[in-house]
Amino acid sequence: MSEAFIEAVPRDVGDPASCHFYHEMDLPSFGRQRGFWDLTGRFDDYVGGTPVDGRTVLDVGTATGFLSFEAERRGARVTSLDANRPEHFHQLPIHNSEYVLDYPGWRAKTARWIEELHNGYWLCHRDLGSQARCIYGDVSRLDPSVGVFDVVILGQILVHLRDGLSALAAAASVCTETIVITEGSFPNDTPIAALSGRAHLLDVSYAWYQYSHGWYREVLAMLGFASVEVSTDTYTCHHAHHKSAIELTTVIGRREATERQG
Numbered sequence: 230m231s232e233a234f235i236e237a238v239p240r241d242v243g244d245p246a247s248c249h250f251y252h253e254m255d256l257p258s259f260g261r262q263r264g265f266w267d268l269t270g271r272f273d274d275y276v277g278g279t280p281v282d283g284r285t286v287l288d289v290g291t292a293t294g295f296l297s298f299e300a301e302r303r304g305a306r307v308t309s310l311d312a313n314r315p316e317h318f319h320q321l322p323i324h325n326s327e328y329v330l331d332y333p334g335w336r337a338k339t340a341r342w343i344e345e346l347h348n349g350y351w352l353c354h355r356d357l358g359s360q361a362r363c364i365y366g367d368v369s370r371l372d373p374s375v376g377v378f379d380v381v382i383l384g385q386i387l388v389h390l391r392d393g394l395s396a397l398a399a400a401a402s403v404c405t406e407t408i409v410i411t412e413g414s415f416p417n418d419t420p421i422a423a424l425s426g427r428a429h430l431l432d433v434s435y436a437w438y439q440y441s442h443g444w445y446r447e448v449l450a451m452l453g454f455a456s457v458e459v460s461t462d463t464y465t466c467h468h469a470h471h472k473s474a475i476e477l478t479t480v481i482g483r484r485e486a487t488e489r490q491g
């Protein structure tokens with residue numbers, strides 16, 4: 230595996246209070262854990278019905294691991310991937326943000342948040358009896374030395390990156406069959422990006438660009454996906470800075486125009 234990635238060491242986490250739950254989770258020992266995004270019962274919608282049974286799946290930007298654990302429950306062999314360093318996160322250069330004014334302070338706070346995010350993943354991993362492998366590193370550094378996967382899932386990560394196209398190309402380089410991207414997007418056939426962040430929105434300085442449906446069709450064609458399918462649906466979010474019902478677009482790129490089903 231390239232030096233850009235490390236194999237995560239499972240953690241023995243027993244206290245939900247030490248965790249940040251990005252996903253709402255139903256856990257056998259700890260009950261329902263409140264998270265920002267409630268995707269419970271929505272895995273199949275979120276991945277546009279992509280079959281994962283018997284396939285190898287890379288879950289890019291796993292956070293609490295909801296998508297990994299659901300894919301595993303459906304018979305996939307799963308690798309979860311997440312960032313493990315503040316340097317993997319790029320914020321908009323908003324002049325009066327902590328990121329610009331006090332980078333060391335932002336860095337320390339973000340390092341603590343990453344620890345809590347990882348704790349949440351490992352608490353769920355153990356409580357759900359998961360066998361998923363987990364690696365840490367920057368999505369933009371993915372290459373086949375990490376392994377190749379039948380299905381690569383990129384759920385709500387491109388919006389957080391300065392250069393979504395390079396990250397998508399890196400993720401595509403490890404995808405042999407189907408790439409699934411679920412993101413905020415907008416219906417426009419022109420391949421364009423729209424800036425998501427705003428100068429006065431300091432609390433969402435992690436949101437860079439949304440890409441149009443046309444952008445996904447064009448870029449996935451560039452990356453060698455013979456067919457592209459686009460659909461939209463609405464999901465529940467409990468985050469204070471967002472509406473509670475949010476429309477997301479699922480883009481499915483297939484290497485072959487007619488894919489083996491089931």
Ligand SMILES: C[S@@+](CC[C@H](N)C(=O)[O-])C[C@H]1O[C@@H](n2cnc3c(N)ncnc32)[C@H](O)[C@@H]1O
Pocket residue numbers: 251266289290291292293296310311312317318366367368369383384385386389411
């Ligand atoms: C908004 S969450 C999405 C969680 C999940 N994929 C989903 O769709 O519900 C974004 C995740 O991507 C991770 N992430 C952000 N930048 C990353 C990077 N450069 N490399 C790897 N992971 C990253 C974050 O740590 C977080 O877990």
